[in-house]
Each structure stands twice: as structure tokens, then as C-alpha cells.
Amino acid sequence: MLAPYARDTIAAVATASGRGAVGIVRVSGPDAFFIAEKLTGRPLPPFRQAALRSCLTENGVVLDQGLLLCFSGPQSFTGEDVVEFQGHGGQQAPLLVWKRFLELGARAAAPGEFSQRAYLNGRLDLAQAEAIADLIDAGSRQAALGAVRSLRGEFSEQVEALRARLTAIRVQVEASVDFVEEDDVDEAAAERMVGELKEILGATRQLLRSAQQGVKLAQGAIVVLAGAPNVGKSSLLNRLAGEDRAIVTPVAGTTRDLLHTDLVVQGMPVQVIDTAGIRDTDDPVEREGVARARRALANADVALLLDTAETPASDQLLVELPASACLLKVRNKIDVSGESPGFDSARNIFAISALTGSGIDILVTEVIRRMGGPGTDETVFTARARQVRALEQCLEALERAHSLAVHATGVELMAEELRQAQEHLGSITGRISADQLLGEIFATFCIGK
Numbered sequence: 001m002l003a004p005y006a007r008d009t010i011a012a013v014a015t016a017s018g019r020g021a022v023g024i025v026r027v028s029g030p031d032a033f034f035i036a037e038k039l040t041g042r043p044l045p046p047f048r049q050a051a052l053r054s055c056l057t058e059n060g061v062v063l064d065q066g067l068l069l070c071f072s073g074p075q076s077f078t079g080e081d082v083v084e085f086q087g088h089g090g091q092q093a094p095l096l097v098w099k100r101f102l103e104l105g106a107r108a109a110a111p112g113e114f115s116q117r118a119y120l121n122g123r124l125d126l127a128q129a130e131a132i133a134d135l136i137d138a139g140s141r142q143a144a145l146g147a148v149r150s151l152r153g154e155f156s157e158q159v160e161a162l163r164a165r166l167t168a169i170r171v172q173v174e175a176s177v178d179f180v181e182e183d184d185v186d187e188a189a190a191e192r193m194v195g196e197l198k199e200i201l202g203a204t205r206q207l208l209r210s211a212q213q214g215v216k217l218a219q220g221a222i223v224v225l226a227g228a229p230n231v232g233k234s235s236l237l238n239r240l241a242g243e244d245r246a247i248v249t250p251v252a253g254t255t256r257d258l259l260h261t262d263l264v265v266q267g268m269p270v271q272v273i274d275t276a277g278i279r280d281t282d283d284p285v286e287r288e289g290v291a292r293a294r295r296a297l298a299n300a301d302v303a304l305l306l307d308t309a310e311t312p313a314s315d316q317l318l319v320e321l322p323a324s325a326c327l328l329k330v331r332n333k334i335d336v337s338g339e340s341p342g343f344d345s346a347r348n349i350f351a352i353s354a355l356t357g358s359g360i361d362i363l364v365t366e367v368i369r370r371m372g373g374p375g376t377d378e379t380v381f382t383a384r385a386r387q388v389r390a391l392e393q394c395l396e397a398l399e400r401a402h403s404l405a406v407h408a409t410g411v412e413l414m415a416e417e418l419r420q421a422q423e424h425l426g427s428i429t430g431r432i433s434a435d436q437l438l439g440e441i442f443a444t445f446c447i448g449k
């Protein structure tokens, strides 16, 4: 756990992994400049101007040679005095320099501690800080671009705009709480307020939808392959992955466990889950597999229900899906049945052959479309489940406030609901956050961020 208000000097290797050519060691805090002078045995270069310096041991042995870069707080990433030593990469040099920083009085930074300081010093809001972690973890172009948009504050701005509108309404409502004695309600003003509340509700729903999209962008939508045994689910997974990930045999009941595969399809991250063929069975292993398949479906964003001409799926689906999921029916093995590939609108079915690959492109394009991409470069920012939850809670409070307003009852209750709605919004950008929440968020960052 982080000590949330620590203000001592921290150091971390920020880039040194693998064979990276340059290794950066970062230091932030009140002693950063003092330590840097000791480290190099020379006066600091002018702020924000790189200068070549040697990093020395106590006895003057050169540990590495690199660029020293100093930022004077608050004009720095963390808002504190910051020093970077941009030395050589690899396994040794950055660690040696880092250890020297520690010898000179810095403390090893906890994961996410630089970003946390940036947040605590008002350089970033919480959603922006989380976007840094999402950017570093991004697994696709779209996810990376979406994280940059959040980092630049696009999501935060929309949250703050809603907050401002709620503030305006709360001012009115709180005022009417105070004057409730006077008993002469201004009908027109009350009506205007209900109208504005309704618009805020609409805007919140819209933002919730964008945020849900943003979570999928960051994490990958979940696509579940389901259907009776032997219809070709694992073959389709292998076709989508472009390699043999799953075991395929002519034996019905080959796949027992769930098989997760992270793919990037048309720039979008997708988690494809292959499942056991759903059927009634006495085999305990297979039965557990079927139970897992059903659970995977309960979590799906897109479910592909496969069948074949030989074993058409009954209309009575054997699967339960969440209301938000979309179901696409897929007819496989058309190389055998002779059906033509692509979407058959009469039967509402995508005809493919996992064996030959025909019809796959059309199916994939539809899956991506249902996920909200592609061509989302310009429109989507990443978000997190935590933020979606906050928006949902905000929406619930707003709905309660709205129905109170419509029925013109309980001004105090309404004021309280609006306060709660605003608090939930505030937790997204971190205007209102418990230390505990902050600790949880930053602890998941990697060291050096």
C-alpha cells in the first residue's frame, strides 16, 4: 500500500526492460537536485536542457554516461523537482544508476507513485492517471489511441461538463429547499428544472454508453463461440487466430475447458473464447465443460452460435445471454452443404466454412461492427469498469431525482439524490476519493510510472 501523502524523494528505473537502448532512471521529490549534483559531481545543467553527465560512485568510478535532465517543480510531470538520468539500457546500467540514487538518499518508488504524485499535485486527474496505465498496457492500436484520448482529458472533460450542469441544478434545488416555507412554488421554474434534469439524464446515458465502449476498447470485447459438439467452434477459433490454438478432431466432445485467446482483429482487441459443445451428458468432465460454456456466455459481448446443415440449431436457443450481448447465428461447414457464403438475411444466418475460410471476412466485419468499431480512431476513449460503475450509480441517482421532480415531491430527497449523483461523477476524476480507493488504483501500476 502506498502512503498517500508521502513527499520524500523517490527513484525508479523507468525504462530498462529487455534490450531497450536507453534506460531512464527517474527521481522526484525535494532532494532530487541535491542528489543529482552528488551523483554527477557537477552543477546541474539549466532546467529542461539535457546535458551529458557521468554517473559516479562514491569513489569516482563511472557507472554510466548519459543525459541528465532536470525539471523544476511545479513545471514537471509530478509537480515536484524531477531529475532524469537517461543512460544506457539493458539489465545492468539502469539498475546501477538507480541503486546509486538510493545510496544518495532517494527511496525506491512504489508502483504508480510518480503518477500518484502528479495526481495529488493536481497535474492530472484520476481518469487521466488511469489512462496512463491503460496506454502502457494497450494491446492494440485502437486501445492505445483511445487511452491517449483519455490521457489528454477527453473523458474527464465530459464528466466535468456533466458535473457543472448538476451543480447548476443543485444550486436551484438547494435554494428551493431553503425557501420551502414560502409555499409559492414557481411552476415555470420547476418545469424548466425537470426539463434540464431530463437532458442531463440523456447526456449521462450517452456518456455511460461511451464509457462501456471504452472498457471494451481497453480490455477487448468478449466473443464466445458456442453450439452443439462437433459443429466447428474450435476450427473457427483457429481460423480467427490464424494458427492452431485449439485441438480439433472429428470426435464430438473434444473441447472440454474454456480456451481464451486474445486477438487483434481490424485493430480492435478481442478475447475469443472457445467452449465445450453444449449437450446433455453423463460424463462429469464434459458436464463441467458445458457448465463453463454457459458461464462464459453469461459474460459475452458477442456470442456466435454455430450449427451445421446436418445439425441445425433449434430456434429454442440452448444458451442464456446477458441482455446487452448480441447473438449472431453462424452456419458452418458450407463447403459440405453447398450453401453460399456470407450473410443470408432470409434466415438471419452467417454462412461460413471454418475449413476453407469462406464467409469468414463478412462474419468478422459484422462482429467488429457490433463491438462499435472499427473507424473508431476519432471517437472512442478508453475507460475502466470502475468508471462505468460510477456512471451507472450516477444514472440511478439521477433517475430517482427525476421521478421525484416529476411528481413534485420531496425536495430534500431530490437534493440528496442529486448530491449523490454528483459524488459518483466526482469519483471518476478523483475530485472526491477515499485514500483507500487511490491506493487500490495506483498499486496496479508498474514501477516507474
Ligand SMILES: Nc1nc2c(c(=O)[nH]1)N(C=O)[C@@H](CNc1ccc(C(=O)N[C@@H](CCC(=O)O)C(=O)O)cc1)CN2
Pocket (backbone or CB within 6 Å): 024, 071, 074, 075, 076, 077, 084
Ligand atoms: N523523458 C520523459 N519522457 C516522457 C515522460 C517523462 O516523464 N520523461 N512522460 C511521463 O509520463 C510522458 C510525457 N509526459 C509529461 C507530461 C508533463 C511533463 C512536464 O514537464 N510538464 C510541465 C511542463 C509542460 C511544458 O513544458 O509545456 C508542466 O506541465 O508544467 C513532462 C512529461 C512521456 N514521455
Ligand SMILES: Nc1nc2c(ncn2[C@@H]2O[C@H](COP(=O)(O)OP(=O)(O)OP(=O)(O)O)[C@@H](O)[C@H]2O)c(=O)[nH]1
Pocket (backbone or CB within 6 Å): 228, 229, 230, 231, 232, 233, 234, 235, 236, 247, 248, 249, 250, 251, 252, 253, 254, 255, 256, 275, 276, 277, 278, 332, 333, 334, 335, 336, 352, 353, 354, 355, 356
Ligand atoms: N468440411 C468441414 N469440416 C469442418 C469444418 N469446420 C470443422 N470441421 C471439422 O469438424 C470436426 C469438428 O471440428 P471442431 O472444430 O473440433 O468442432 P467443435 O465444435 O470444436 O467440437 P467440440 O469441441 O467437440 O464441441 C473436425 O473434424 C473438423 O475438421 C468446415 O467448415 N468444413
Ligand SMILES: [Mg+2]
Pocket (backbone or CB within 6 Å): 233, 234, 235, 246, 247, 248, 254, 255, 274, 275, 276, 277
Ligand atoms: Mg472444440
